[in-house]
Amino acid sequence: MTDVAQTSGTYTLPRRRSKLEKLIQNVSFWRGVTAIAVFLGMWEVGSRIDEWFGEAYTVPFVGLIPPPSAVFLAWLEIAPSAGYWMSWVESFKRVLAGFIVAMIVGIPFGLALAVNKYFRALFFPPFEILRPIPPLAWVPASLIFWPTNEMSIAFVTFLGAFFTVVINVLGGARTIDIRYLRAAQSMGANQWDLFSKIILPGTLPSIFTGAAVGMGITWEVVLAAEMISGGGTQGGGGLGFFIWNSYMGGSLEQIIVGMISIGIAGYLSSSTIRAVGEWFMPWKRMF
């Protein structure tokens, strides 16, 4: 009796659907699936044309790399080995270490730059001189001044995310609409209220943008650092070393397995950041 929509007869509310059901019924989802399937199909055909019609018909670029089916077979071959999964774990550990330290140091640093003009006058110039140096340019120096390979990789990873996080936090905090600050001050907010209740929540979107971009850079840097330091005796493998090793061993299929693994790892990382961001910023949720 209380449920109007059910008793009205002419109209019933749609049944609540599970997340999986929604996904399966979502057109965009199937468009995405189709796009990936078409891409894989073109790659498969493109790389096999020389097998079917002879060397003269080799497709540039795609013709020179193994087809996805061969890559998949190569993956099936190495998937049971612990070494491959350890590469994932190693790289993830490094990315997380560098990223988390960059967030812990970068967010307060960026906020301090934004709210205190003395702090800004003192620390912004050196920051701006160090910022354009690509993280990878730090690799040789950090190999020298950090005692272990592992620490130098972590340091370079940290740098990759740090500058991006700081510049985003600073930009976000500096562009908070002055009306919010004025409104809050009129209502009697003191300096701490302004910081904790206006500047901090107002900067959150920029913090998460910085985190997402920083996470991407972290993956780039980790991979390159792993290749350069070679994993070696101390460093342990990682996906970067996995690719490098496959290259040295001449296995083209494994190189591509490594590349796709990185793609998936990066995707998982950024989805996690998005999910955390949504949880932190309920007002940003789209309906």
Add this chain to the structure above:
Amino acid sequence: MNVSAPFNEVGTPHAQPAQATKGAISIRNVTKIYDPEGVNVMAVDNCSMEIAGGEVCMIVGPSGCGKTTLLNAIAGFHSITSGEIRLDGELLCGPGKPKAKMGADRMVVFQHGALFPWRTLAENVAYGPIVQGVMSKSLAMEKARHMLAEAGLGDVGDKYPGEVSSGMARRAEIVRALINDPKVLLLDEPYRAMDALTKSIMHESLLETYDRTKVTIFFITHDLEEAIFLGDKVHIVTSRPCRRKKTVTVDIPRPRSYAVQSSEQFRLLIEEVNEAVHEEAMKAFEAGERELA
């Protein structure tokens, strides 16, 4: 009618409601020059007006003429160069004190709205009493919900500003101002971007709020109908620099309903205000063209 003469008071002095004793603003010879050593832009020039406690005072003038500068000086967002502004006789800003202290006795409702997007409407309304420490968080939230319900926003208290219409957001913002029990509400073209239908609902809601609270209202607009429908006095100000050109007293009795807008009295008032405003708009337009050339 001698429209062009400055300081020409029209109509009889307005009788104030007996309970309105607070919130009288006195603006005396206020001048504001931006960047006196540089480009030297005079925004307000020797502007004076008296606003009685509990009065709805409408400021009408061309865009960019310095009306907002005046509002910002009262609110304490900007300093003034000379002159003085008093609230209930107490000096807000004047000689030796160029900038008024911001305070909850003068609440601003901004042109594009300034509800905090990261707080729900109820949390927004409760913000003032919480940061002032005059209420516990739960008590403030309870009062906020009660006041929102009074303004017809009882159902949307838990929504974020981004989830409600601009009309609801603006009404909630006025509630957020009123919970601080201000002496003056400062409104800076709050209904500017709204369609005519939403606007008319906003007007009725503001009038209803005013009849209930009798708070002094300082309202900037360039919508003439809005100015006359809402106001006790309409101050027409000149194009930059801002000076008081003419004051029209609106003696339409309160409570006012939308029907008065089609009355002969209303039409005559519009005509009177329009003549003065049009002249200033032309001046502003020509000045604007010169600036561009």
